[in-house]
Amino acid sequence: MKFHSIIKFGKMLSLVASIALATSCARQISSDVYTGTHVGEASTTYSGVITHARQVTVQEGELLEDNKLGIVGGGLGGALIGSQIGKGKGSDLAMIGGAIAGATAGAFAEKALKTQNAMEYMVQVDNGQLMTVVQGPSPAFSVGQNVYVIIGQKGRSRIIAK
Numbered sequence: 771m772k773f774h775s776i777i778k779f780g781k782m783l784s785l786v787a788s789i790a791l792a793t794s795c796a797r798q799i800s801s802d803v804y805t806g807t808h809v810g811e812a813s814t815t816y817s818g819v820i821t822h823a824r825q826v827t828v829q830e831g832e833l834l835e836d837n838k839l840g841i842v843g844g845g846l847g848g849a850l851i852g853s854q855i856g857k858g859k860g861s862d863l864a865m866i867g868g869a870i871a872g873a874t875a876g877a878f879a880e881k882a883l884k885t886q887n888a889m890e891y892m893v894q895v896d897n898g899q900l901m902t903v904v905q906g907p908s909p910a911f912s913v914g915q916n917v918y919v920i921i922g923q924k925g926r927s928r929i930i931a932k
Contacts, residue, residue, distance in 0.1 A: 816919045817932065818895035820911050826904060828888045844876015845869045891929055893919050903927045 852868020853861055890904045891911060901919050905928055911917055916932040 811923055813920050813922045816893075816895040816897075816899075816901070816921075818893040818901070818917060818919055820891055820913050820915045820917055820929075821894050821900070822890075822892035823911060823913055824890050825907070826888050826890045827885060828904065829885045842873075842876070845873035847876070848872015891917075893917060893929065895919060901927070903929050905929060 846869075848868035848871050849865050850868070851872070852864040852866070855861060855864035855868075887907055888904050889907050889910065890902060893901045893903065895901060903919060909931065911929060911931070917929050918932055919927060919929055921927045
């Protein structure tokens with residue numbers, strides 16, 4: 771009876787960790803999304819022209835050890851699955867192996883969830899200054915397009931069409 775309680779607890783913990791992992795995805799980098807703290811905030815806006823545009827990758831949690839939820843969730847899930855294999859010491863070894871493999875897979879999965887495609891834009895603003903802004907790929911802007919660069923009080927920048 772006690773073993774079954776541990777298995778049920780492990781399954782529940784694995785489910786909770788998986789849900790937490792899924793909700794810890796990369797932050798929203800679209801120029802169309804504002805947080806509640808931006809509402810009512812005065813921003814500085816510059817008029818300019820796109821001089822350069824290129825695709826880039828935005829990555830949170832660059833190192834595998836930065837992806838703690840994936841490590842924990844994958845490790846628990848792997849240990850749970852491994853514990854179902856074999857008997858006695860064989861089951862213990864399978865549980866340890868499953869925990870290691872699951873933790874590694876979970877870290878890679880979380881890293882993939884936190885990686886997004888983006889665009890890097892260089893904008894020459896009307897005062898001659900050159901600004902670089904990285905944001906989501908949509909909406910897309912092209913070289914020579916007139917735009918506004920909006921910079922919030924906390925430094926968050928975004929580009930919108932003029």
